[in-house]
Amino acid sequence: VTVSELSERALVHLVQQRLSAPPRWMVVGIGDDAAVIEPERNRLQAITVDAIVDGVHFDRRFTPPDAIGHRALAVNLSDLAAMGAEPRYALISMALPADLLLADFEAIVDGLVRLSSSYHVSTVGGNVTRTPGPLMIDVTAAGVVKRRSVLTRSGARPGDVVFVTGTIGGAAAGLEMLRGGVPEAAPACVERYLRPSARVRAGLLIGRNRAASSCVDLSDGLADGVARIAEASGVGIVLDRTALPIEPSARTWWESRGDAVVDRAISGGDDYELLLTVRPRLLRHLEAVSRHGGVALTRIGVCTPGRSLVLRSPDGAEAPVPAGFTHFR
C-alpha cells in the first residue's frame, strides 16, 4: 500500500494518532486553519526551519524511514540548542512521492514523534502534500530562551577560547560506510549519521551559565562552523590540530583507507555538535556544562585578532582550515 491510496486528511489523521496529549499552552492544535499557542511569560521565542530532501541530505536507499524522521527534527533541535533555547514545538511539512509505502510513511512519523517526545516537543501543526519529486520533510521548530541566555554567532573576541562538544567526523565516516555498503565497519559512526543527537541540554546550560561569547552548531562541519563564527564576530581562529576530538572509530576507518584523517573530520558535515567561544576569565562557567550537559567539552583553539582560520600542529607548522561542507552546489 502506498500513500497515494489515502487522502491528505487520512494521512494527517495517522500523524495525529501518534501524538501525545496536547500541552496546556496549546489553545488550538492540529486540525484548524492554524495552531494557537500561549507564549511563555518572560521568555523570548527562538524559531528555525530546515528541510531535508531525498538525494540531497539523505538517501532512501540506505536511510531507514525512522532515521529520516529523526534527522528531520534533529537538525532543527540542533539549531535551537545553538541559540541556548529549550525546544517547545514543531510544525511538520511533508512532500510525499506517490510511491512511498504507507508503512514507510508511518515509520518516518514514528521516528519523528519518538525524538520529539524525548525532548517534550509538541507537534502543533503541519502539512502533507504529494510531490512528483523526491521525499522532502521541512520542519519548523520553536523554543524558548531568556533574553540574557541567547547565544549568537557574533560575540567572539580575540583571546576567547574555542570549545567543541562531543566528537567530530563520526557522521561523515558513517555516511561513507553507508554509501560504500559497509555499515558494519563502525556501527557507531553509522548510527551517528542516521540518528544524530542534538546537544539540547548542553546548549541550554551554555546559555543559562552565560558561559559563551558565541555559539554555532556543526550541521555543515567544524571547518564551516569556525568560518561562521569568525565571519560573524570578526575574529580569526587558530585550531590545535592534536586537540580535535575526532571520533575514534572514524579515525580508524580513515587511517585504514589512507585518508587524511584531520581534513576529513574537519570538513565532514552532519555532526550536530556545538562549537563555542568563551572569555578566558569566564572559563569556570563551563563547569556546570561539563558536569550536567551530557556531553564532553574539548578545548580546541583560540580566537585571534586577524581574520585567518588556521590549523596549528604541535611543531608549530600552520595550514589553512580546509573549506567546509556545502549542501547546495
Added chain:
Amino acid sequence: VTVSELSERALVHLVQQRLSAPPRWMVVGIGDDAAVIEPERNRLQAITVDAIVDGVHFDRRFTPPDAIGHRALAVNLSDLAAMGAEPRYALISMALPADLLLADFEAIVDGLVRLSSSYHVSTVGGNVTRTPGPLMIDVTAAGVVKRRSVLTRSGARPGDVVFVTGTIGGAAAGLEMLRGGVPEAAPACVERYLRPSARVRAGLLIGRNRAASSCVDLSDGLADGVARIAEASGVGIVLDRTALPIEPSARTWWESRGDAVVDRAISGGDDYELLLTVRPRLLRHLEAVSRHGGVALTRIGVCTPGRSLVLRSPDGAEAPVPAGFTHFR
C-alpha cells in the same frame, strides 16, 4: 544564469537584500542558527505552515515567478485570517531545481516580499536547498490574536447564519483559462488565481467583533469549507443556491462552455475567501466587518441540526453539496 551557479549562502544573501528593516521585536534575525523574537504581551500566537509544489499547486509553465512567491505566502495569510490573527512574521523554506533561472528566483522572492511588505509581515528566517525534483516553497507564518478573538471551526450551532466573503469560483475559472491557454478570456479570474488576496482585515474584524461562531478559509473551495465547519461543529448546512456570490466573469465563462456553473464555483479551490457562521442575535456584530473589512459579506445559508450538506433551490428542490477539491490524490 541558473541558481546552481550560486552558493546557498549567496542565495540567502539575495533574499536578505530584499527585506525591509527588521522590526524592534526581532532580537536576532536571518543569519544565525535561529531567529529570536520577543512575543507580544497579552496576545496568543497563531502559527501555520503550507507548501506549494510545482506541478501540484501551480505550474511554472503558466504561473509567473512573482505569482509563485505571492501565492506561497498568501495561502498562509489566509489561514491566519481564518483564525482572526494579525500576521507578524514568516519563515521561507525553498527547494530549488538546479535549472531554475536566477532571474526567476529573484522574481519569486520579489513576489513574496511585496506581499509581505503590504501586510507588514517580517521574514525572520528561512532555508534554501537544492532539489532534484520540482520547485517547492514552504512557508511558515505566524500572527497574534487575543484569546477572546480566536476563530475556530468548531463553534457553529444549528440556526447560525452562514456567510462568505467576496466571490467564489474566480480562481478555479482563472486556472482553467491558464491551462487552456486563454488567459485573456477573463483577466480578473486569472489574476484571482495567480495573486489571491488573503482576507486579513476581514478576519481580524470578525475576530475582534466576536461576530462569528466559526470560521474557515476557502483554500479548497466552498464545498470543502462547508464540510470542514459541519464536521468540526457537528452541524448540517443548507446553502441557498441563488445566494452564492459567484464571480460574474467566471459565471460567463462557464455558461459559454455549457458547464454547470454552481457546481464548478462550489467545488473549485484557491478562492481564499472566508466562510463563517454567526448567531442570529449577533448579526449586528457584522456591521463593522461589512463597513471596514475591505470585502463584501454575503449571507448564503444556515446551519441545521442534522449533519447533511444541502444546496437548496428557490423552488425548494434540494441536492447534496458536491464533494470539495482535494489536493492529494
